[in-house]
Amino acid sequence: MSTHESAEMSGHGGEVERAEPTGPPVPETVAEPIADPGLEDHVDRLADIDPKAERRADRQVAGMFALAALLIVGFLVAFFVFQIEVDGNVAEAVRNSNLALGLTLGLALFLIGTGAIHWAKKLMSSHEVDHERHELRSTDDVREAALADYELGVEESGFGRRKMIRNSLIGAMVLLPLPAVVLFRDLGPLPGDKKAHTIWDTDVRVVRDGSFEPVRPADLEIGSLVNAMPETFEDLPESGPARINERAKSPVILVRMEPDEINAAEGRENWHVDGILAYSKICTHVGCPINLYEQNTHHMLCPCHQSTFDLADNGRVVFGPAPRSLPQLPLAVDDDGYLVAQSDFTESVGPSYWGRRR
Amino acid sequence: MSAVVNGAGKVVDFVDQRITASNWLKRNIRKAFPDHWSFLLGEIALFSFIVLLLSGTFLAFWFKPSMTEVMYEGAYTNLRGIHMSEAFSSTLDLSFEVRGGLLMRQVHHWAALLFVAAMSVHMLRIFFTGAFRKPRELNWLIGATMLFLGIVNGFTGYSLPDDLLSGTGMRIIEGGMLAIPFIGAALSSFLFGGEYPGDDAISRLYILHVLLVPGLLLALVTLHLMILWYQKHTHWAGPGRTDRNVIGYPFFPIYVAKSGGFFFVVFGVITLISATIQINPVWLWGPYDPSRVSAGTQPDWYVGFLDGALRVMPAWEINIFGQPLSLGVLIAALVLPGLVLTPLILYPWLEQWVTGDWREHHVLDRPRNQPVRTGIGVAFITFYVLLWIAGGNDFVATIFDIPINWVIWFMRIAVIVLPPVMYFVTKRICLGLQRRDREKVLHGRESGVIMVSPDGEYSELHAPLSQEAAYELAAHRRQTPVQLDPETDENGIPAPRRRVEKVRARLSSFYFGDVVQKPTVHELEAAHHDGHGDGHGDGHGPAPAALGRGEPEPPGEQSGIGTAPQP
Numbered sequence: 001m002s003t004h005e006s007a008e009m010s011g012h013g014g015e016v017e018r019a020e021p022t023g024p025p026v027p028e029t030v031a032e033p034i035a036d037p038g039l040e041d042h043v044d045r046l047a048d049i050d051p052k053a054e055r056r057a058d059r060q061v062a063g064m065f066a067l068a069a070l071l072i073v074g075f076l077v078a079f080f081v082f083q084i085e086v087d088g089n090v091a092e093a094v095r096n097s098n099l100a101l102g103l104t105l106g107l108a109l110f111l112i113g114t115g116a117i118h119w120a121k122k123l124m125s126s127h128e129v130d131h132e133r134h135e136l137r138s139t140d141d142v143r144e145a146a147l148a149d150y151e152l153g154v155e156e157s158g159f160g161r162r163k164m165i166r167n168s169l170i171g172a173m174v175l176l177p178l179p180a181v182v183l184f185r186d187l188g189p190l191p192g193d194k195k196a197h198t199i200w201d202t203d204v205r206v207v208r209d210g211s212f213e214p215v216r217p218a219d220l221e222i223g224s225l226v227n228a229m230p231e232t233f234e235d236l237p238e239s240g241p242a243r244i245n246e247r248a249k250s251p252v253i254l255v256r257m258e259p260d261e262i263n264a265a266e267g268r269e270n271w272h273v274d275g276i277l278a279y280s281k282i283c284t285h286v287g288c289p290i291n292l293y294e295q296n297t298h299h300m301l302c303p304c305h306q307s308t309f310d311l312a313d314n315g316r317v318v319f320g321p322a323p324r325s326l327p328q329l330p331l332a333v334d335d336d337g338y339l340v341a342q343s344d345f346t347e348s349v350g351p352s353y354w355g356r357r358r
Numbered sequence: 359m360s361a362v363v364n365g366a367g368k369v370v371d372f373v374d375q376r377i378t379a380s381n382w383l384k385r386n387i388r389k390a391f392p393d394h395w396s397f398l399l400g401e402i403a404l405f406s407f408i409v410l411l412l413s414g415t416f417l418a419f420w421f422k423p424s425m426t427e428v429m430y431e432g433a434y435t436n437l438r439g440i441h442m443s444e445a446f447s448s449t450l451d452l453s454f455e456v457r458g459g460l461l462m463r464q465v466h467h468w469a470a471l472l473f474v475a476a477m478s479v480h481m482l483r484i485f486f487t488g489a490f491r492k493p494r495e496l497n498w499l500i501g502a503t504m505l506f507l508g509i510v511n512g513f514t515g516y517s518l519p520d521d522l523l524s525g526t527g528m529r530i531i532e533g534g535m536l537a538i539p540f541i542g543a544a545l546s547s548f549l550f551g552g553e554y555p556g557d558d559a560i561s562r563l564y565i566l567h568v569l570l571v572p573g574l575l576l577a578l579v580t581l582h583l584m585i586l587w588y589q590k591h592t593h594w595a596g597p598g599r600t601d602r603n604v605i606g607y608p609f610f611p612i613y614v615a616k617s618g619g620f621f622f623v624v625f626g627v628i629t630l631i632s633a634t635i636q637i638n639p640v641w642l643w644g645p646y647d648p649s650r651v652s653a654g655t656q657p658d659w660y661v662g663f664l665d666g667a668l669r670v671m672p673a674w675e676i677n678i679f680g681q682p683l684s685l686g687v688l689i690a691a692l693v694l695p696g697l698v699l700t701p702l703i704l705y706p707w708l709e710q711w712v713t714g715d716w717r718e719h720h721v722l723d724r725p726r727n728q729p730v731r732t733g734i735g736v737a738f739i740t741f742y743v744l745l746w747i748a749g750g751n752d753f754v755a756t757i758f759d760i761p762i763n764w765v766i767w768f769m770r771i772a773v774i775v776l777p778p779v780m781y782f783v784t785k786r787i788c789l790g791l792q793r794r795d796r797e798k799v800l801h802g803r804e805s806g807v808i809m810v811s812p813d814g815e816y817s818e819l820h821a822p823l824s825q826e827a828a829y830e831l832a833a834h835r836r837q838t839p840v841q842l843d844p845e846t847d848e849n850g851i852p853a854p855r856r857r858v859e860k861v862r863a864r865l866s867s868f869y870f871g872d873v874v875q876k877p878t879v880h881e882l883e884a885a886h887h888d889g890h891g892d893g894h895g896d897g898h899g900p901a902p903a904a905l906g907r908g909e910p911e912p913p914g915e916q917s918g919i920g921t922a923p924q925p
Contacts, residue, residue: 102633
């Protein structure tokens with residue numbers, strides 16, 4: 001390399017290596033500007049040279065361990081002192097017990113930890129060790145020997161030669177996972193059309209959730225919202241999952257607005273009763289129960305992911321990630337003047353899924 | 359010989375005569391481990407996992423993973439007479455009738471949050487320092503798998519108490535499953551033993567939570583540590599620290615004391631948090647009821663980004679063969695995690711292929727010396743954090759009094775626009791820092807002393823770095839883009855796999871094309887002779903001549919300075 005070229009390099013800074021894309025790489029000797037000075041000298045700590053500092057560290061460590069021991073005793077005392085079987089405020093008793101147990105145990109653990117670390121940092125040797133790394137790759141002869149052993153094994157087993165044995169074994173092993181998969185078949189039934197139907201049906205009364213009282217149109221003021229269930233929900237068996245499963249599908253919300261504010265879609269003109277509308281409470285996004293209602297806009301918000309539905313406009317999605325309108329339950333009034341359903345929902349409630357009823 | 363050594367000697371003698379233990383001990387007991395605060399992150403993850411195993415075992419003595427409905431008659435009067443699952447009522451019993459039960463529940467929950475957080479930050483540390491490079495790709499893979507399993511187990515655990523929040527979380531998972539085409543409804547039916555929520559899910563999630571997933575985690579963490587032990591720890595560049603050695607304190611006694619002590623510190627801190635900060639007071643939420651929800655529901659932090667994705671996705675739904683396909687849910691719940699996880703897991707191999715660097719690396723990268731990798735990492739963090747914030751968009755709207763629709767629209771745009779912006783900004787910062795390092799090596803650090811020349815010109819005096827300090831800044835390897843071989847060899851035969859190689863060369867120059875190189879020996883010598891040389895050069899093109907510092911020199915004369923040793 002000529003004098004001139006090397007000086008050019010310095011002038012061009014970091015650009016040098018890219019000046020000629022096909023040029024030779026910078027030789028390593030030129031590439032490393034600073035030689036490795038080698039390990040720094042060991043610097044003594046205060047405790048290494050000052051006996052007073054050493055004794056102080058010694059006392060500090062022992063002090064932490066001793067305090068931890070005291071705190072452990074404190075934990076045992078607290079366990080029996082802070083009773084939680086009380087007549088009065090259980091939550092408060094539990095809170096006190098939790099605080100006392102947690103503080104004593106936590107501090108004890110913490111002090112054992114800091115004591116050990118302090119010991120290591122102040123009093124144990126501070127000399128670093130320098131260990132050589134070995135290349136992780138085996139040497140060539142070891143690799144060859146290993147390969148030869150493997151090939152010998154293959155040869156001795158005849159795995160390569162005995163094709164019939166090999167193929168039948170592979171066949172058996174390929175089939176073997178199937179029983180394991182099939183065994184899990186009875187984890188649950190096929191979904192069938194259960195997701196598509198609820199217990200809402202013709203003339204099933206709408207009852208308030210909680211009190212399970214039937215609802216008359218006059219009970220609802222304009223702007224109000226009521227959580228409701230089908231009356232037949234109460235007939236479901238107490239044991240087993242039937243009730244909670246239905247609870248995940250059939251809850252509805254009743255809202256009342258001025259009839260002329262309702263913008264009913266074709267075929268839905270008679271689904272409301274004097275401005276009372278019923279919609280599924282299960283969000284069509286991923287199934288959270290919707291519950292935040294804004295009276296003056298008739299917007300209903302799902303608190304989980306903020307899908308917003310316009311209840312005056314057939315439950316249409318006005319914002320958020322839900323892809324479909326809230327299913328509407330067609331309402332009517334029975335002979336006794338109570339709200340009833342005209343039928344089940346006309347589509348599946350809740351999130352979209354392959355095979356959904358529409 | 360002290361009593362300690364005598365006692366230990368007897369044990370070693372017994373074991374040695376049976377499994378040659380001394381041989382192993384001799385090689386391992388003084389194993390060198392380097393010291394650095396960032397190496398503690400993995401330890402926090404390990405120790406919180408141990409705390410999880412301990413506290414979880416305690417909880418399992420009382421918890422009943424059953425969805426059988428019972429009427430609560432326990433100590434907490436506010437819920438007496440309410441119907442609930444046995445899982446929920448046994449969780450209440452654990453909290454109100456077992457002394458220390460609430461503490462252990464809170465320890466378990468806090469430790470879980472810390473476990474996933476420590477794993478995540480540990481993984482970022484590994485990424486930004488290049489500790490995933492050969493030979494540590496296997497541990498990267500195991501680590502990524504553990505992070506995934508940790509999140510899965512966190513979620514299954516979150517579902518177990520069967521309170522209102524956990525049920526809502528389960529319902530959202532069901533919604534995600536339903537979005538899977540063809541088999542969504544069947545999958546849901548299999549998991550829940552029929553219709554949602556059924557009465558099977560909790561006992562099924564329980565066995566996953568206490569046996570299968572922790573078993574896998576325990577096996578993987580063991581493997582992780584064995585590989586770490588065998589490969590020896592990485593260390594930072596510095597005097598005497600190379601790819602051929604490891605400098606550190608001996609495992610015994612220093613790290614037995616320090617890491618053992620650190621376990622107690624982690625355990626202690628988790629316990630102190632659990633003593634003082636309430637987490638998941640399920641008795642306030644009440645038992646699960648699919649028709650109820652409370653506003654402002656939030657999942658545990660590590661699920662937040664998925665919830666955020668669900669919130670910001672537009673309401674896309676298409677029809678295929680007359681069937682609905684909820685792209686909005688499908689992308690957020692399944693496609694996005696896949697898109698995030700796959701490149702994350704494959705990253706070590708991607709980078710190796712692009713850079714053509716198949717060497718073993720044991721000295722860590724400073725993030726600035728890998729501007730593109732660091733930029734990619736920061737872009738990833740930006741994407742993740744934005745989704746995470748979007749998971750609390752209702753809080754953002756409430757706290758800052760902004761319409762929620764604006765927040766969502768901002769997030770929709772930001773998750774696409776901000777990551778590339780942050781990539782670019784980060785890369786520029788890295789290049790700037792590299793230039794500064796280069797300047798320091800060439801000219802020393804700025805001393806803050808201003809000199810006035812006889813001509814009345816002001817300049818700052820540069821103090822030379824110590825050799826140790828300069829070596830630290832220049833110890834990293836030079837990185838040059840992969841060179842593309844000529845299209846045809848001398849006989850006119852086209853090079854094989856030319857197109858792939860072209861892509862690779864392009865990616866490689868994307869990685870290293872504008873990296874600021876550390877000075878060469880020639881440059882350093884030139885700088886030392888000259889005193890200022892290309893002091894203001896930025897590694898791009900010739901330095902503006904002397905930039906008003908020192909007397910101008912004719913170009914010819916300048917090139918005479920810094921003569922390299924002649925061959």
